[in-house]
Amino acid sequence: MSAEHLTERESLTRTFLDLGPQAPTILPGWDAEDLLEHLLLREGAPHLIAGRKLPGPWRAAAGRELERRRAAPWQERVERFRTGPGRWSLAGRVDALSGQGELLIHHEDLRRAQDGWQPRRLSAERTADAWRSVGLMAPLAMRVRADVTLVSPVGGRRLRSRGAVGALRVHGEPLELLLWVSGRDDVARVRIHGDEAALRALGEGRRGL
Template identity: 70%
Template sequence: MQNSVQRPDITEREEFAATLAALGPQAPTILPGWDAADLLEHLLLREGGAHLLVGERLPGPLGRRAAESRAARREVPWAEQVARFRQGPGRLSPVGRLDALTGQAELLIHHEDLRRAQPGWEPRRLSREREDDAWRALGLMAPVSMRVRADVTLVSPRGGRRFGSRRAAGSLRVHGEPLELLLWVSGRDDVARVRLHGDGAARRALQDGRRGL
């Protein structure tokens, strides 16, 4: 998948839906054990089926009905599932409000989970609006997704964000575009194109710590 310039009037959801439609349900993702169908199911349940995840854990008929409903959702034709995702969670949905607050963080990350599992992928050149989304998402996610005993400074063309640790063993600087840094703080080391600079103690702390939600 080649690098492309983003049109500012195309939303992340619309482009993500186009990628899903083009690649199909069996396309791989970078998430272990998940293909595109699993990823889309996760997104649709998140936006309008969280009760099924809870229901499946219940004993007896309630649990069975929830499991049957979830199985029926998986049998819906791919194009219809993608169309449902493209429509979004609705104006009053708490998920929609959360995505607006976090700068579409989950959509940005999961879109790359799919894109970067394909042969020949290259980083996207995001529109100004989506660069803003990724930078805002980074500021919100990094404090809760990084558990590292090091002072970490994330550096992008937008500037820098420093995140301290009470028991820091060293300091670390991570350089990259906002989306690449967002992928890095979420633990996508294999595909995040970043540059790390830090002392040995900080690098060891990075290996011993964790990132991701």
């Protein structure tokens, strides 16, 4: 099967195996191992994410379990990710409905931290997934006092803002717009047009969940 027709999970699995646990990501302070741990906990053990933030014995117990998980060989942990979330995983069900937006974004967090990276050529199915994720994520992720129109080769989406001071148009491929909506300005390849007030509002606003 060609790379462009792999599922996003399988494609990310192969990237994890190719790059190894110490590969950098664009996320401050995170390497590939941190990213993989985040995905595994999100899908299969969200209680440990919460446990790390609790005081006393709960935090200590969560820490011990996290250390035990990290002691497993890298390939074993990657294969666990490849298997996917269980049928009762809330994160898995959200991803299935949202077009795998979390996996698409985090795959690029890893890919685009490597020297010489280039945008991927996504299949029509993955492109549709990315565009669906844009539609679901943008209203939640964007807090900008400007009306924003997202323009891609597969369509457009307009986001109105209460108290807008101007209007922006952001052009790009669906995956690039997904990265931009999530606040990954340093790597998202988009073109932004707008009046001065709207551009200032963009700089003052925020994006991301």
